[in-house]
Amino acid sequence: MRFCPDCGATTERRIPEDDDRERDICSKCSTIHYHNPKVIVGCIPEHQGKILMCKRAIEPRYGLWTLPAGFMENSETTAEGAARETWEEAAAIATEPTLYRIFDVPHISQVYMFYRCGVEGGRYGVGPESLETELVLPENIRWDELAFPVVRELLKEFIEDSHRGEFPVRHSVISLGRR
Secondary structure (H helix, E strand, O other): OOEOOOOOOEEEEEOOOOOOOOEEEEOOOOOEEOOOOEEEEEEEEEEOOEEEEEEEOOOOOOOOEEOOEEEOOOOOOHHHHHHHHHHHHHOOOEEEEEEEEEEEEHHHOEEEEEEEEEEHHHOOOOOOOEEEEEEEOHHHOOHHHEOOHHHHHHHHHHHHHHHHOOOOOEEEEOOOOOO
């Protein structure tokens, strides 16, 4: 950050009093600007044993398959954000979202939260960020066409948990260099 969004003056990086890390601080109005991690929320929408997947119409990873997910918006819960992303990307109404998976990704300052959910009436479509959507049986997932390593890990765990009929909430940290 070079300029203060509050007054337009230049900012400087330094550690504020009673803090332990550098922040952007306005040289004029002394406002401290905090930069916090981004929260990505999404769903594993399931209907009759099939998983609703989206083929990306945007970068990064244009043309590859993923689950409906995106940045959480202000004034919504993580579950509301995950359901909204499912609607926006797959024109599907998420039913009974249940927290399933958390990934901390500190090297890019992100947290991913995924919910298991149903698909109301099995109805879905294509949103503006998807080229196509499809309900896919687990054995027909295009593993070599998945957009993100996190989605691969998430789907493998989900399939294993589906076979067991148990869905514990899992949490892990993805470190730089780990795929």
